[in-house]
Amino acid sequence: MTDAATTLEQILDDRYSCRGFTSEPVPEETIDRILQMAQRTASWCNSQAWQVDLVTGQATAEFGKHLTEYVLGNGMRSDLPAPERYEGVYGERRRASGYGLYTALGIERSDKDARLTQMLENYRFFGAPHVAVITSDAGLGTYGAVDCGGYVATFLAAASSLGVSTCAQAALALYSDGVREHLGIPEDRLIVCGIAFGYADPEHPANTFRADRADLTDVVRRHG
Template sequence: MDFRKLVSERWSCRAYLPDQVPDDVMRDMFEIAQQTASWCNTQPWQVHVLKGDATRRFAKSLTEHAKTHEQASDLGMPDGYHGVYKDRRRAAGYALYASLDIRKEDWDARVAQRLKNFDFFGAPHVAIVTTDREQGTYGAIDCGGYVANLLLAARSLGVATIPQAAIAMHADHVREYLDLPEDRLVVCAVSFGYADTEHPVNGFRTERASVDDTVFVVGD
């Protein structure tokens, strides 16, 4: 697939078919993503991939935890959303709820939809991405590059994905469940599988800002 087309047509999937991704396809995804550039070639990412019944057991455990516990992330949350960042966030949320016909005042439906994050939106697989604690901010940045490449690699192989910061908001439970050592920080999750293209939640797309609003060229 042409790279521009690949990037422009990638989207976040929030409803999946139950079909497992074959092991050889999964390996291709992660082999492609492993080529990601990193600070001093440290490659600080490690990934724990769940499949089959293991995914469902983890989803059940994480959902129950999220219902009864406060957030506890390894990485700092945004201090706030103001100006254009608030506008973009609200537009994305509005598009999501509109696709599902969930009204603003329907709090129960909104909570139920939020909890689907911890069920990985029904995806048959979830990848938990962690970074080395000592690598600090740049380790997390490197993991971001890795995640971006993983999403595109999956798309190129016909696999749907959604990157999820929500999972990292309960890093304490993720660490305990997967028996992660203390030197690993939970960055995010990537849920993946084959898209349920008939589900209305997969029908909306978010917009991107103009390059003129984000890139500033200095010089003649």
């Protein structure tokens, strides 16, 4: 295995969804390096459907305050259809992930107040000093959203390679109107997700949790 392949494998193995950040800002030049690397993402017909609304500094706190208030006072509405339900193995994986996180945080299933507080941390970006909101052109439909997914994956790996922690957040897309209202995102842009990023708080209990991955036999069908 080449050194480059070893390095990439290590980056992918080490990356996790950070749910507890320090307030230390990421230097602008580091953010720009992440964005430049993410911009190399492959896309359908090189359409590069993604656009990024980058929120940083005091604007992050203001955005979080707005979203928290919006979530508490409004119903969900996402630009992209959210799953109606998680069934079978998808439901099992979702439950296992939630159970593992809440166990790390010491939150009992019956503690509704603590569960609500933790849910709202999504809209405070888990204390991250930066958040990137990823949008796609509405005219590109499903393939635009797929391209944005590739962009997000590259962004996460690029950030990790520079020692920056991340958490991709579909939760932001569940309240698309609240995000659009605050950031002035045009109606012809579909809100795909957010990415909270910054430096991980090593003392935060949420950061001890690691989600597992399915075996290859569960996801790969071989022919020939």
